[in-house]
Amino acid sequence: MTNRTDKSIIQARNIEKIYPNGCHALKKVSLDINRGEVVVIIGPSGSGKSTFLRTLNQLETISDGTIHIDEVSLTDRKTNINKVREEVGMVFQSFNLFPHKTALGNVALSPIKVKKKPRAVAEQEGRELLKKVGLAERMNNYPSHLSGGQQQRVAIARALAMHPKIMLFDEPTSALDPEMVGEVLDVMKSLARDGMTMVVVTHEMGFAREVADRVVFMEDGELVFEESPERFFSSDNPRLQRFLGQVL
Amino acid sequence: MEKQSHLLLWKAVFVLIIIGLGFGIYAGSKSIDYTWRWERIPQYIINTEATTVRAPFDGTATIEKGNRLVVTSDYGDDPLVIKKFDNLLVGHGDLVFEGDPLVEVENWNIGPLTWGLVMTLQLSVVSLVFAVVIGLFAGLARISSNPALRYLSITYIELIRGTPLLVQIFIFYFFIGTVLDLDRFTAGVAALSVFTGAYIAEIVRSGIQSISPGQMEAARSLGMNYVQAMVNVILPQAFKRTLPPMAGQFINLIKDSSLVSVISITDLTKAGREVVSSTFAPFEVWFAVALMYLVLTGALSWAIQRLEKRLSASD
Numbered sequence: 228m229t230n231r232t233d234k235s236i237i238q239a240r241n242i243e244k245i246y247p248n249g250c251h252a253l254k255k256v257s258l259d260i261n262r263g264e265v266v267v268i269i270g271p272s273g274s275g276k277s278t279f280l281r282t283l284n285q286l287e288t289i290s291d292g293t294i295h296i297d298e299v300s301l302t303d304r305k306t307n308i309n310k311v312r313e314e315v316g317m318v319f320q321s322f323n324l325f326p327h328k329t330a331l332g333n334v335a336l337s338p339i340k341v342k343k344k345p346r347a348v349a350e351q352e353g354r355e356l357l358k359k360v361g362l363a364e365r366m367n368n369y370p371s372h373l374s375g376g377q378q379q380r381v382a383i384a385r386a387l388a389m390h391p392k393i394m395l396f397d398e399p400t401s402a403l404d405p406e407m408v409g410e411v412l413d414v415m416k417s418l419a420r421d422g423m424t425m426v427v428v429t430h431e432m433g434f435a436r437e438v439a440d441r442v443v444f445m446e447d448g449e450l451v452f453e454e455s456p457e458r459f460f461s462s463d464n465p466r467l468q469r470f471l472g473q474v475l
Numbered sequence: 476m477e478k479q480s481h482l483l484l485w486k487a488v489f490v491l492i493i494i495g496l497g498f499g500i501y502a503g504s505k506s507i508d509y510t511w512r513w514e515r516i517p518q519y520i521i522n523t524e525a526t527t528v529r530a531p532f533d534g535t536a537t538i539e540k541g542n543r544l545v546v547t548s549d550y551g552d553d554p555l556v557i558k559k560f561d562n563l564l565v566g567h568g569d570l571v572f573e574g575d576p577l578v579e580v581e582n583w584n585i586g587p588l589t590w591g592l593v594m595t596l597q598l599s600v601v602s603l604v605f606a607v608v609i610g611l612f613a614g615l616a617r618i619s620s621n622p623a624l625r626y627l628s629i630t631y632i633e634l635i636r637g638t639p640l641l642v643q644i645f646i647f648y649f650f651i652g653t654v655l656d657l658d659r660f661t662a663g664v665a666a667l668s669v670f671t672g673a674y675i676a677e678i679v680r681s682g683i684q685s686i687s688p689g690q691m692e693a694a695r696s697l698g699m700n701y702v703q704a705m706v707n708v709i710l711p712q713a714f715k716r717t718l719p720p721m722a723g724q725f726i727n728l729i730k731d732s733s734l735v736s737v738i739s740i741t742d743l744t745k746a747g748r749e750v751v752s753s754t755f756a757p758f759e760v761w762f763a764v765a766l767m768y769l770v771l772t773g774a775l776s777w778a779i780q781r782l783e784k785r786l787s788a789s790d
């Protein structure tokens with residue numbers, strides 16, 4: 228057992244989340260994630276995967292526990308959450324591209340408005356990022372003129388434009404037609420190869436097997452089980468077995 | 476083919492109905508023995524009537540080089556020099572007596588109806604700007620998580636929407652106007668913008684709420700603060716979506732501005748009333764006034780349609 232605490236970039240300890248409607252979505256969830264590590268979270272619907280992911284950039288506040296991102300406490304009232312979010316990119320299941328901006332406009336917006344970069348610089352960087360995700364030809368298209376797979380790749384480029392240290396993915400391929408899943412997963416794989424710290428909620432077991440350093444299983448708001456992919460998929464944990472039996 | 480001839484038929488029906496209506500108006504006016512005097516109307520829009528300049532004293536007229544008329548007095552008054560005129564009524568060397576017509580000058584005077592139109596336009600534009608600002612803030616306050624802001628906004632919207640504009644205008648002029656010492660125009664603009672602002676607030680609220688929450692989340696996840704996300708992501712999208720109801724509200728504002736004539740602001744409607752009393756041609760005047768309002772509202776809806784077209788590039 229290695230001691231992760233001193234090099235972990237994400238430290239989540241005993242997180243509790245109770246929604247205003249009383250739903251107890253996270254129960255004593257603790258997870259440390261190292262720099263450059265790819266962690267895949269799986270679990271049945273309603274198990275709290277999205278909720279957990281969204282607490283990591285405070286799109287959801289937590290009811291109890293502590294989260295540190297790169298040694299900055301998210302529960303400390305003095306922390307500027309906008310600064311933290313610049314370091315933590317997020318990719319959504321439904322893309323959430325800005326429909327009134329072109330692909331390039333989506334990618335360049337935040338660097339211009341938040342990082343105060345000159346437009347020309349932000350757009351140059353944006354073009355390179357879009358090239359990297361294979362969309363050199365589509366920079367001036369509006370989201371409504373892009374396929375789902377293309378939109379999701381723009382969304383990844385948009386998050387990368389802020390030069391985050393961590394990328395969060397919430398079921399990035401679940402809203403895609405099957406033939407487009409591959410192109411998005413390829414971008415994510417190359418990101419992982421480049422050493423990005425990634426937390427990925429997905430049902431793509433192939434991706435988990437191939438790319439993940441660790442796989443986490445959640446159920447009923449609890450973190451049930453975490454292991455390396457080899458051990459994870461050969462585990463005989465009964466709750467995990469039941470879930471894998473359903474999805475595979 | 477079948478369908479086309481049907482369409483043509485219905486278009487013909489439309490034209491017939493319009494002609495019928497026109498004839499109805501004509502027949503109606505005949506039945507009450509009304510004589511149409513349309514020729515009286517244009518002078519109240521633009522007055523090109525010539526005014527005659529008359530001699531102020533007895534003297535002699537001379538026409539100098541450069542077409543200047545000079546009248547030298549018989550009794551040692553300063554000579555009268557007229558440099559610009561349209562029709563000369565005296566000859567070189569003519570003797571003129573006090574009160575004789577000398578020249579005619581054609582002046583283009585803007586008539587009272589046009590002044591009324593200008594006033595209506597001023598009222599509408601100034602009120603519009605304030606109404607949009609008030610509406611934007613009230614709309615944002617309406618969806619704020621801060622209860623004080625939210626309840627204030629709800630109270631404002633309900634108070635304004637629950638009372639007639641005419642009553643609000645009186646309150647603004649006679650009460651608030653007296654307390655704060657506002658002139659008519661300011662009181663009118665205040666009443667109109669506060670009234671329209673309440674409706675715009677509701678349009679803004681529904682526009683913002685129609686944008687999927689994912690947009691705000693995406694913007695915030697990129698490090699934008701609430702204001703940056705609103706300004707750069709939510710409001711531009713809401714703006715586009717609210718253009719049609721906004722256009723309706725702006726047109727209402729132009730029309731509602733006619734009510735401020737009750738506090739003696741000489742807008743298009745009040746000008747119409749004044750012209751009626753001097754022409755005794757009420758039908759023509761009110762038709763002309765209606766047409767002038769139509770020009771304003773028509774131009775506005777045309778401009779907004781253009782804007783909508785331009786914004787539809789991202790659809």
Ligand SMILES: Nc1ncnc2c1ncn2[C@@H]1O[C@H](COP(=O)(O)OP(=O)(O)OP(=O)(O)O)[C@@H](O)[C@H]1O
Pocket residue numbers: 246247248250251252270271272273274275276277278279
């Ligand atoms: N905004 C909310 N308000 C109240 N309850 C919520 C809210 N969002 C999620 N929940 C509840 O919290 C629990 C966890 O939801 P969450 O979305 O995190 O699950 P998930 O594991 O991501 O599921 P899925 O695979 O369907 O996305 C669920 O019971 C859900 O109903």
Ligand SMILES: [Mg+2]
Pocket residue numbers: 276277278397398
């Ligand atoms: Mg989810």
